[in-house]
C-alpha cells in the first residue's frame with residue numbers, strides 16, 4: 001500500500017522516535033475503528049461525546065449533494081450583481097473556508113472579530129455583498145453581533161437584509177429559529193454529528209467557499225481519495241504516521257508536544273497552519289495534556305533550530321519546492337481536501353495516544369462565562385500597576401511581585417522570566433485584541449520574542465484565538481506565560497438590540513480570559529493602549545532584539 005494522495009515523510013528524531021506510538025495505533029486499530037464510527041476508541045469517558053461526533057470520516061461522500069445546490073446559489077447571486085462574500089463566524093465556522101478560499105485564489109472577507117474598527121471596515125460595498133452567518137451552536141456572541149450589525153447596515157443602505165443573509169447552522173439551533181422567522185435567503189443545516197473543528201467538509205466549510213468561487217467539488221474529490229487509506233490499520237497510513245509524529249515522540253525533557261508548523265510562502269496551502277492550529281490545540285489541550293501548535297515562517301527561530309520538546313512539520317500541496325521550509329522532521333505533501341481529512345484522522349489518533357477526548361472543549365466555556373459575567377456587570381477595568389510610554393501595565397502580584405518592575409520593558413522581562421519555572425517546556429502566548437488587518441505588523445514581535453526567550457511563541461488575535469489555542473492555554477500543560485495587548489484604537493460600534501457595544505464586548509472577552517488564566521495560576525501581563533504611541537511602545541518592548549536578552553535568559 002502507498003500513502004495514497006498524501007505523503008508523510010519523516011526524518012531525524014521522528015524516524016525512530018515515533019515507532020512505538022505508530023505500533024500502538026496500528027495494534028489498537030485506531031484507523032479502522034475511527035472510520036467505522038466506533039465511539040469506544042478514546043475510552044469510557046469520551047464515549048458519549050464520540051458517539052455523536054464521528055460523521056466527519058464519511059463527509060467526502062455525504063457532502064457531495066451540496067455542491068450543485070451551492071453552485072446554483074452562487075450563480076443566482078452573481079446574476080444579481082452580488083459577488084462579495086463576508087463570512088461571520090468563529091473558530092471552526094470560519095477557519096476552513098479561509099484556507100479553502102486562499103488555496104483556490106478567491107476573495108473571502110472573514111469576519112471573526114469584535115474589534116469595532118475591523119468590523120466597520122467590512123461594512124463596505126454592501127450593494128454587492130452577501131453575508132454568510134455561520135454558527136454551529138447558533139449562540140456565539142461574536143457571530144450574533146456581526147449578524148445584527150450587518151442587518152442594520154443593509155437596511156440603512158436600502159437593501160432588504162433577508163435577500164443578503166445566508167445562514168449555516170445545526171438543526172434546532174437558536175440561529176435556525178432566527179433565520180426562519182426572519183425569512184433569510186437560504187438556511188443550510190449542517191450535520192450535527194460533526195464537531196466545529198472537524199466541520200471543514202460540511203456546509204460550514206463548503207457554503208462560504210463555494211459562494212466565494214472555490215471549486216468545492218474538487219475539494220471533496222481530493223478528500224474522497226484519502227478516505228480508504230485513512231481507514232487502514234497500517235504503519236503506512238499517513239494519518240497514523242502524522243499523529244505518531246506530533247503526539248508520540250519523546251525528547252530530552254519529555255514528550256515533544258510543540259508542533260512547529262512551518263508555513264512557507266509557496267506551499268500552495270496558505271494559512272493551513274491556522275486551521276491545523278485550532279484542530280490540534282482544541283482537540284488535544286485538556287486535562288493537563290496537549291500538543292501546542294506554533295505557526296511560524298521558515299526563518300523563525302523555532303524553524304531554524306530544533307527545540308528539545310518540539311517537532312517541526314511543513315505542509316505543501318505538492319508542487320512546492322520541498323526545501324523551501326528548510327530542515328523539518330515531517331513533510332506532509334498532498335492536495336488540500338486530502339490533507340484536511342488526514343489531519344483530522346491524525347488528531348483523533350493523537351487523542352488516543354494522549355489519553356484524552358479529542359472531541360470536546362471543556363475550558364472554552366469558562367472564558368465565555370467570565371466574559372458574559374463581565375458584560376453584565378461592567379466593572380471598572382483593573383487598575384494599572386503603572387503607566388509607561390502610553391501603556392497601562394496590568395498584572396497581579398504573582399505575575400509581577402511588588403518592586404520587580406517600574407517600566408514597561410522591565411515588566412515584560414519579569415513576566416517572561418516565569419519561563420524559568422517551566423523545566424524547559426514553557427511557551428509564550430501573545431494575545432492581541434486589536435484590528436488584525438490594520439495592525440498586522442505587530443505580529444513581527446513573535447520572531448524576536450522567540451529569539452530572546454529561546455522558547456516557542458504563539459501569536460493570536462483576540463477573540464479569534466479563544467476559539468483555537470484558548471482551550472489549550474487553560475486546559476493544557478501549565479507552562480504558558482501570557483502577554484495580552486488590549487486596545488481601543490477605533491471608534492466604537494453599537495450592537496443593535498443589545499445593551500453592549502463591540503468595544504465593550506471585546507474588553508470583556510480580554511478581561512474574562514485573563515481572569516480565568518490568573519485563576520489557574522498562569523502568569524498574565526496585560527498591556528492596555530489607547531493610542532498609537534502606546535502601541536508603538538508595546539511593539540518596541542516586545543520586539544527587542546536578542547542582543548538585549550531577558551533577565552535570566554534560558
Ligand SMILES: O=P(O)(O)OC[C@H]1O[C@H](O)[C@H](O)[C@@H](O)[C@@H]1O
Pocket residue numbers: 090091092093134135136137138139140143196197282361364466467468
Ligand atoms: O460554530 P459556533 O457554534 O459558533 O462555534 C464557534 C467556535 O466556538 C467555540 O469556541 C468552540 O470551542 C469552537 O470549537 C467553535 O468552532
